[in-house]
Amino acid sequence: xxxxxxxxxxxxxxxxxxxxxxxxxxxxxxxxxxxxxxxxxxxxxxxxxxxxxxxxxxxxxxxxxxxxxxxxxxxxxxxxxxxxxxxxxxxxxxxxxxxxxxxxxxxxxxxxxxxxxxxxxxxxxxxxxxxxxxxxxxxxxxxxxxxxxxxxxxxxxxxxxxxxxxxxxxxxxxxxxxxxxxxxxxxxxxxxxxxxxxxxxxxxxxxxxxxxxxxxxxxxxxxxxxxxxxxxxxxxxxxxxxxxxxxxxxxxxxxxxxxxxxxxxxxxxxxxxxxxxxxxxxxxxxxxxxxxxxxxxxxxxxxxxxxxxxxxxxxxxxxxxxxxxxxxxxxxxxxxxxxxxxxxxxxxxxxxxxxxxxxxxxxxxxxxxxxxxxxxxxxxxxxxxxxxxxxxxxxxxxxxxxxxxxxxxxxxxxxxxxxxxxxxxxxxxxxxxxxxxxxxxxxxxxxxxxxxxxxxxxxxxxxxxxxxxx
Amino acid sequence: xxxxxxxxxxxxxxxxxxxxxxxxxxxxxxxxxxxxxxxxxxxxxxxxxxxxxxxxxxxxxxxxxxxxxxxxxxxxxxxxxxxxxxxxxxxxxxxxxxxxxxxxxxxxxxxxxxxxxxxxxxxxxxxxxxxxxxxxxxxxxxxxxxxxxxxxxxxxxxxxxxxxxxxxxxxxxxxxxxxxxxxxxxxxxxxxxxxxxxxxxxxxxxxxxxxxxxxxxxxxxxxxxxxxxxxxxxxxxxxxxxxxxxxxxxxxxxxxxxxxxxxxxxxxxxxxxxxxxxxxxxxxxxxxxxxxxxxxxxxxxxxxxxxxxxxxxxxxxxxxxxxxxxxxxxxxxxxxxxxxxxxxxxxxxxxxxxxxxxxxxxxxxxxxxxxxxxxxxxxxxxxxxxxxxxxxxxxxxxxxxxxxxxxxxxxxxxxxxxxxxxxxxxxxxxxxxxxxxxxxxxxxxxxxxxxxxxxxxxxxxxxxxxxxxx
Numbered sequence: 001x002x003x004x005x006x007x008x009x010x011x012x013x014x015x016x017x018x019x020x021x022x023x024x025x026x027x028x029x030x031x032x033x034x035x036x037x038x039x040x041x042x043x044x045x046x047x048x049x050x051x052x053x054x055x056x057x058x059x060x061x062x063x064x065x066x067x068x069x070x071x072x073x074x075x076x077x078x079x080x081x082x083x084x085x086x087x088x089x090x091x092x093x094x095x096x097x098x099x100x101x102x103x104x105x106x107x108x109x110x111x112x113x114x115x116x117x118x119x120x121x122x123x124x125x126x127x128x129x130x131x132x133x134x135x136x137x138x139x140x141x142x143x144x145x146x147x148x149x150x151x152x153x154x155x156x157x158x159x160x161x162x163x164x165x166x167x168x169x170x171x172x173x174x175x176x177x178x179x180x181x182x183x184x185x186x187x188x189x190x191x192x193x194x195x196x197x198x199x200x201x202x203x204x205x206x207x208x209x210x211x212x213x214x215x216x217x218x219x220x221x222x223x224x225x226x227x228x229x230x231x232x233x234x235x236x237x238x239x240x241x242x243x244x245x246x247x248x249x250x251x252x253x254x255x256x257x258x259x260x261x262x263x264x265x266x267x268x269x270x271x272x273x274x275x276x277x278x279x280x281x282x283x284x285x286x287x288x289x290x291x292x293x294x295x296x297x298x299x300x301x302x303x304x305x306x307x308x309x310x311x312x313x314x315x316x317x318x319x320x321x322x323x324x325x326x327x328x329x330x331x332x333x334x335x336x337x338x339x340x341x342x343x344x345x346x347x348x349x350x351x352x353x354x355x356x357x358x359x360x361x362x363x364x365x366x367x368x369x370x371x372x373x374x375x376x377x378x379x380x381x382x383x384x385x386x387x388x389x390x391x392x393x394x395x396x397x398x399x400x401x402x403x404x405x406x407x408x409x410x411x412x413x414x415x416x417x418x419x420x421x422x423x424x425x426x427x428x429x430x431x432x433x434x435x436x437x438x439x440x441x442x443x444x445x446x447x448x449x450x451x452x453x454x455x456x457x458x459x460x461x462x463x464x465x466x467x468x469x470x
Numbered sequence: 471x472x473x474x475x476x477x478x479x480x481x482x483x484x485x486x487x488x489x490x491x492x493x494x495x496x497x498x499x500x501x502x503x504x505x506x507x508x509x510x511x512x513x514x515x516x517x518x519x520x521x522x523x524x525x526x527x528x529x530x531x532x533x534x535x536x537x538x539x540x541x542x543x544x545x546x547x548x549x550x551x552x553x554x555x556x557x558x559x560x561x562x563x564x565x566x567x568x569x570x571x572x573x574x575x576x577x578x579x580x581x582x583x584x585x586x587x588x589x590x591x592x593x594x595x596x597x598x599x600x601x602x603x604x605x606x607x608x609x610x611x612x613x614x615x616x617x618x619x620x621x622x623x624x625x626x627x628x629x630x631x632x633x634x635x636x637x638x639x640x641x642x643x644x645x646x647x648x649x650x651x652x653x654x655x656x657x658x659x660x661x662x663x664x665x666x667x668x669x670x671x672x673x674x675x676x677x678x679x680x681x682x683x684x685x686x687x688x689x690x691x692x693x694x695x696x697x698x699x700x701x702x703x704x705x706x707x708x709x710x711x712x713x714x715x716x717x718x719x720x721x722x723x724x725x726x727x728x729x730x731x732x733x734x735x736x737x738x739x740x741x742x743x744x745x746x747x748x749x750x751x752x753x754x755x756x757x758x759x760x761x762x763x764x765x766x767x768x769x770x771x772x773x774x775x776x777x778x779x780x781x782x783x784x785x786x787x788x789x790x791x792x793x794x795x796x797x798x799x800x801x802x803x804x805x806x807x808x809x810x811x812x813x814x815x816x817x818x819x820x821x822x823x824x825x826x827x828x829x830x831x832x833x834x835x836x837x838x839x840x841x842x843x844x845x846x847x848x849x850x851x852x853x854x855x856x857x858x859x860x861x862x863x864x865x866x867x868x869x870x871x872x873x874x875x876x877x878x879x880x881x882x883x884x885x886x887x888x889x890x891x892x893x894x895x896x897x898x899x900x901x902x903x904x905x906x907x908x909x910x911x912x913x914x915x916x917x918x919x920x921x922x923x924x925x926x927x928x929x930x931x932x933x934x935x936x937x938x939x940x
Contacts, residue, residue, distance in 0.1 A: 049547060050536060057557075058531035058549040062594035064523040064558070077519060079528040079556050081594075086549050087527075088534070089559065120590050124532035124551075 048217070051187020052091040055123040057135065059087040089122040094188070094213070094239055097143040098221035105145060105225045105235060112155075113145040131248030132205065132470045139243030145223055145235040149214070152236035153191075156212040159240040160193040163208035171246065172263040172381035173197050173253045174389055175207055176445075176465060178438025183422050183429075186239075190214035196437045196465065198389040199252035202412045204437045204469040207249050210240035248470075253385050260329030261351050263381050264374040265303055269310040271370065272330045274321055276337030287313055289341050293334070293363065302371040326355060331377045332370070348373075352380040393465070395447035399454055402466075406432035413437065413467035415446050419453035419460035428455065428466075437465045518687070521657020522561040525593040527605065529557040559592040564658070564683070564709055567613040568691035575615060575695045575705060582625075583615040601718025602675065602940045609713030615693055615705040619684070622706035623661075626682040629710040630663040633678035641716065642733040642851035643667050643723045644859060645677055646915075646935060648908025653892050653899075656709075660684035666907045666935065668859040669722035672882045674907045674939040677719050680710035718940075723855050730799030731821050733851050734844040735773055739780040741840065742800045744791055746807030757783055759811050763804070763833065772841040796825060801847045802840070818843075822850040863935070865917035869924055872936075876902035881938065883907065885916050888934035889923035898925070898936075906934045 061079035068075050090096060101113055118140050125133045142159060146152040160177060167173045175195035185192040189211040197207045218224070218234040227233045254261040264270050275290045277283040294309040301307060312321050325333055335347040346366050349358045350373065361369075392412030396402050405411055418436070420428070429435050439462055440446060446463070453460050531549035538545050560566065571583055588610050595603045612629065616622040630647060637643045645665035655662040659681040667677045688694070688704040697703045724731040734740050745760045747753040764779040771777060782791050795803055805817040816836050819828045820843065831839075862882030866872050875881055888906070890898070899905050909932055910916060916933070923930050 049534075053534040053536070053547060056532065056534050057529045057559075058534065059527045059559070060530045060549060061528040061556075062526065064519075064526050064528065066520060066523070077523060079530060086531075089527075089529070 048094065048188035052123070055125065056091060057089040057122045057124050059083070059089065090119070091121055091123045092239075092241075093117070093119065093121070093141055094143070094217055094237075095221070097239075098217050098223060098237070101143070101145050101218075101223045101235070101237070102221050105223055107226050108147050108228055111145055111147045111225060111235060112151065114142065115144075116140055116142040129248075129470065131251065132245055137243050137245065139241045141239060141241040144238045145218065146237070147225070147227070147233075147235070149236050152214075152238050153212050156191065156193060156210045156238045156240070159238075160195070160208075160210040163195050163210065163240075163242055166242075167195060167197065167207055167246075167249075168382065170263065170265045171250050171253070172378050172385065173207070173249060174382060174386040176438060176440050177442075178440040178465070180209075180438060181422070181425060181436050181464070183425055184435060186211045188213060188216050190216065194438050196467075197249050197253060198385075198392060198413065198467075199249065199470075200255075200388070201252070202392050202410045202468070204413065204465075204467040205245070205249045205252070206437070206469065207246060208240070208242040211238060213237045213239060254381050255329070258355060259327030261381065262329035262331060263378050264331045265378065267308070267329065267331050269308050269330050270302065270374055271297060271307060271309045271332045271334060272325045273309065273311045273334045273336065274318065274325070275311070275313060276318060276335050276340075279338065282338040282341075285341060286336060286338055287311075290336050293336065293346070293367070296367055297370055300367065300371055302374045307370060307374075326351065331374055334366070350377060352377045352384075390445065393446060395449040397450040397452070397454060402454055403432070406434060406468075411468065413465050415449055415463060415465050416454040417449050417451055417460050418455070418462050418464035419458040420455045424455055434466050434468055437467050437469065439464055518564065518658035522593070525595065526561060527559040527592045527594050529553070529559065560589075561591055561593045562709075562711075563587070563589065563591070563611055564613065564687055564707075565691070567709075568687050568693060568707070571613070571615050571688075571693045571705070571707070572691050575693055577696050578617050578698055580695060581615055581617045581705060582621065584612065585614075586610055586612040599718075599940065601721065602715055607713050607715065609711045611709060611711040614708045615688065616707070617695070617697070617703075617705070619706050622684075622708050623682050626661065626663060626680045626708045626710070629708075630665070630678075630680040633665050633680065633710075633712055636712075637665060637667065637677055637716075637719075638852065640733065640735045641720050641723070642848050642855065643677070643719060644852060644856040646908060646910050647912075648910040648935070650679075650908060651892070651895060651906050651934070653895050654905060656681045658683060658686050660686065664908050666937075667719050667723060668855075668862060668883065668937075669719065669940075670725075670858070671722070672862050672880045672938070674883065674935075674937040675715070675719045675722070676907070676939065677716060678710070678712040681708060683707045683709060724851055725799070728825060729797030731851065732799035732801060734801045734848050737778070737799065737801055739778050739800050740772065740844055741767060741777060741779045741802045741804060742795045743779065743781045743804045743806065744788065744795070745781070745783060746788060746805050746810075749808065752808040752811075755811060756806060756808055757781075760806050763806065763816070763837070766837055767840055770837065770841055772844045777840060777844075796821065801844055804836070820847060822847045822854075860915065863916060865919040867920040867922070867924060872924055873902075876904060876938075883935050883937040885919055885933060885935055886924040887919050887921055887930050888925070888932050889928040889930035890925045894925055904936050904938055907937050907939065909934055 060083055061081050062083060063081040064077040065080035066075050066077055097115055100115075104110060104113060118138065120136050120138050122136045125135050128134050144152070144155050146155065164175055164177045167175050175197045177193065177195050180192040180194050186209065191212040193210045194206050195208045197205045199205055213236075215234045215236060217237050223235045223237065224232050225235060250263075250266070251260060254263065273290045273294055275286045277286050290311045290313070294311050297307045297309045299306070312325070314321065322333065329351055331351050333349045333351075335349070340346060344363050345360045346363050347358050348361050348366060349355075393415055394405075394412060396405065396414040396416050402414060402416065405414055425436060443463055449463060451459055451461070530553055531551050532553060533551040534547040535550035536545050536547055567585055570585075574580060574583060588608065590606055590608050592606045595605050598604050614622070614625050616625065634645055634647045637645050645667045647663065647665050650662040650664050656679065661682040663680045664676050665678045667675045669675055683706075685704045685706060687707050693705045693707065694702050695705060720733075720736070721730060724733065743760045743764055745756045747756050760781045760783070764781050767777045767779045769776070782795070784791065792803065799821060801821050803819045803821075805819075810816060814833050815830050816833050817828050818831050818836060819825075863885055864882060866875065866884040866886045872884060872886065875884055888909075895906060913933055919933060921929055921931070
């Protein structure tokens, strides 16, 4: 196991547990891109490698050389120092973490293992989209290894619920938790759980996933241990992650034509105080009143943390400042002018309401209610996005209306009984540029459907959500 | 400016401020690795690109294809989808951040700008060494842009001091702050400040750097603004960073043959309490006493944070547990057995002292003194490493003893008057596999030297520290 891999390079040719330094050479190897130790690619793990094969950033050279173009006379930098074996920048880290787990696991006493890392990963995107699909992105990826199947599945479900709760309670985004079909599963997983969010163009965003990997990776990577009965067994592993894609989801779920709308728990500033200073002689008094209010508010808390309050005392036009904070999505804006000091009132505006709406409130009352207002804003955003999503999921029980649905502009999601094969699912998906987003765990918030598969007519208890996605 | 760059891919051919999506093609381009827009590489920035040219991870393909070897019949994955232009994974991010700065800067009112990011960067290492030189590493990189040269230099020096203080006050590592010579400067910088640490094999580690970039990058990337006088000017920029290399430095500065030795401020656990439970009937009482002690200690603080205390109640052999915490470098170990409960004493052992040393202390007294003991441990480590370093820096005033010095095993550093040219410095460096680590800012802690350059005999006020380094 060499240093590069430990930090995330994913060696294509060498089995990750093999010892020794990386083979590097400035001379072209005899067989270009030969994969001398290709055992790594076989067995279950080949499924994983092949699953990511179409979106790999492949490093083939390790330096640049300046050469002079004989025609133009200009210098350019060209790749040099060809590697004996190409490297793939990690699209995910099961391979790397698994190699470490294999070294750490001797006895059942070493289990369970839990590793979480924040790492940049790279998946080559032909059509990048800011925050949703970029060649490189930051995520957290958790990896666990367990003694039993039951424990590993419980861990997979635990993280699935945590993602659901994080989206709901912090980002004010309702998600549908469910399981991916075999076609949409993480390459190498036995079960992939997902939380699916709908954004305002009615597209789906896979906002987080949690995978039960069974013994597929542990067998390929030899994550084995001596069990309680003295026999050598393979661990059951899981992995799960959310990425900076959540930022894109957040923007597309709540923002409006005036800019960003931030749920209070993730807003950098929850309250911005804007001093109104029309006259020079009252200017300092207004600034002082604003700072005093900010200081008082910071002694109050929302969801266990002190309120995050900012006073914008920049000497800029009031309208410019106000619109800047609207665009930045700050939940509460407070204006204080010379008259408000006398009347002990403040002008409160909320980002979840129209820009024209404002309420003049007694300052003491506002201070007492500030965190309650933040809670209301969170609830408004969550209620609004839940209502929007629910009104854009329709039950569908016959194939004709299923086909017709997708020709509409920005079609919502369809909820159908489903008993088709992976091949049939794939055909329908390709035909309409849709996918089964998930087989929901609960149908409580979903419309009632019939019980016959929309395609095959078979009786089924399986229900599927279909939609376009990012 | 396309999405990939925003997240860190460093496009070789296209100027980073150019608009439009990345050019990608599955077909080989007409001119392999053509750099159609090579303007980017000229001017001052070429120096930067060429400075990193020998250690670049170059991405040339964006997917893998499974092919069957006609001879062996085995499947292997080979690079496919050749890119029309190769990409370099960022070795540092001036190019990317500068492109953003250029878009954000219109008026002097937009300055100063400060961005800090935690990012993985990649520099291809032929001889990787864990924590010190790895192909990929995590660091923080700060980037600033200023209206004036003075402000930018002040920022460069501010961060330089912060790194010095962080190493001294958190890691208990004394460093020599100084300036790099032109030869050792960051490619494209006007001035590179460094903090140099000595580890126990007397090698130097460049532990952090802060660069004054002048207008070199701002001119190449057009980071311009309308100044107070209405003219268009170029900003003065800086960049600075420390990396996971600090972990390697920490390990090599303090550890001993028994394992890690952690300075208290960065120790995950500052105090570990080990219950001694020889008899089953007193077991629970001992465990309870340990938990109660831990809880009390957590209400005390060290350097402004609550004490980090762990009770190791695992049912393992006492010696095994004790050695585990020694190896992990925990500053204070406390043992409590059945007799100690009666006598209200605890057995205290310190990681900065021999394993055999222990003191039986009144429990109440220990609680009162715990944070004081942690402060003492910090000071012991700092004093010890400072003394070690100082005893391994010798003044050297003649060339013969300079040459002779480097043939010794693990030679320490030499401190000399220096007035040589970059070429002369390079020749001496290559001859002895050494470098000028820095021209120290202060000579207060350093031995007295003569005033004639060790090589040229010229009178000089410049003093240089020479050493082997990682």
